[in-house]
Amino acid sequence: MGEQKTVTFIITRQDNPQSEPYEETFKVPYRPNMNVISALMEIRRNPVNAKGEKTTPVVWEMNCLEEVCGACSMVINGKPRQSCSALVDKLEQPIRLAPMSTFPVVRDLQVDRSRMFDSLKKVKAWIPIDGTYDLGEGPRMPEKKRQWAYELSKCMTCGVCLEACPNVNSHSNFIGPAPLSQVRLFNAHPTGAMNRDERLEAIMGDGGLANCGNSQNCVQACPKGIPLTTSIAALNRETTFHMFRSFFGSDHEVD
Ligand code: SF4
Ligand code: FES
Numbered sequence: 170m171g172e173q174k175t176v177t178f179i180i181t182r183q184d185n186p187q188s189e190p191y192e193e194t195f196k197v198p199y200r201p202n203m204n205v206i207s208a209l210m211e212i213r214r215n216p217v218n219a220k221g222e223k224t225t226p227v228v229w230e231m232n233c234l235e236e237v238c239g240a241c242s243m244v245i246n247g248k249p250r251q252s253c254s255a256l257v258d259k260l261e262q263p264i265r266l267a268p269m270s271t272f273p274v275v276r277d278l279q280v281d282r283s284r285m286f287d288s289l290k291k292v293k294a295w296i297p298i299d300g301t302y303d304l305g306e307g308p309r310m311p312e313k314k315r316q317w318a319y320e321l322s323k324c325m326t327c328g329v330c331l332e333a334c335p336n337v338n339s340h341s342n343f344i345g346p347a348p349l350s351q352v353r354l355f356n357a358h359p360t361g362a363m364n365r366d367e368r369l370e371a372i373m374g375d376g377g378l379a380n381c382g383n384s385q386n387c388v389q390a391c392p393k394g395i396p397l398t399t400s401i402a403a404l405n406r407e408t409t410f411h412m413f414r415s416f417f418g419s420d421h422e423v424d
Contacts, residue, residue: 173198174198174199175196175198176264177264178196178197178212179194179263180193180194180227180265181266181267183268186281190274193218193227194219194263195217197212198211199257203257204253204255204256205252205253205255205260205266206231206241206252209252212227213226213227228276230279236251237325239251239326239327242328243267243278244267244270245260245265246264247265249328251329254392268280270332271284271334271337272285272331282326285326285348288344288376289348291348292344292348292372295355296355297364307360309359310358310359318357320395320396324354324395328347330388330395331347331387334387336381336382336384341376342375342380343376343380344376344377345387347395347397349381349397349400349404350395352369352371353403353404353407354400356369366411369407370411372408373408385398
């Protein structure tokens, strides 16, 4: 009987948020059409490294398994992406897995994405409601606007665009592309527009729009094809108009 084909994984591991990272190699039995998560599940089922030593199961996060929740994001062969949609057959081997470096490591490949969720709170990335009773249909959006707003609504807060952005790091408090794009989305909504000025002011200060260095890495990295740089350019215009409005008084609409 021939030897079973295996796939080699070199995984950057870290036992806790304070400890030093280290690499551990695993050889996982090959199955056709396997993705990175199915290989991680195999390691969890049988946590033995390539030297044949018993080790601890590798920790990672996942949920939807269909590139919708963003939880399984990690750096695969140097590229931040979702491990559920990363097919082993399409990856160069050995396959290197590492946690995203923009976020603090919780353990192994699991990171704490609070930075991004806190930024969404800062910019009020939601539509406020004043009750749960049925208010009937809301105001309609023009079709053209609805189409681009729908594209922005596909954001799954995976954090890949923050990982790709050179200006999002531990030395900066830049909120990054995804929360900025959400400002454009919620300001475009007829009800969300009621909080437009608060959102714009939140991104005009420290850590906001001015911290974008226009590297354009984000738009190339986003797995959902969200036009992040278009959103940032639109917000630059919106904040300029907002400055004029504040200067000349609210009765003088510029846009
Ligand atoms: S904008 Fe794209 S890359 Fe950034 S968090 Fe949203 S889905 Fe992920
Ligand atoms: S598990 Fe949800 S995006 Fe991969």
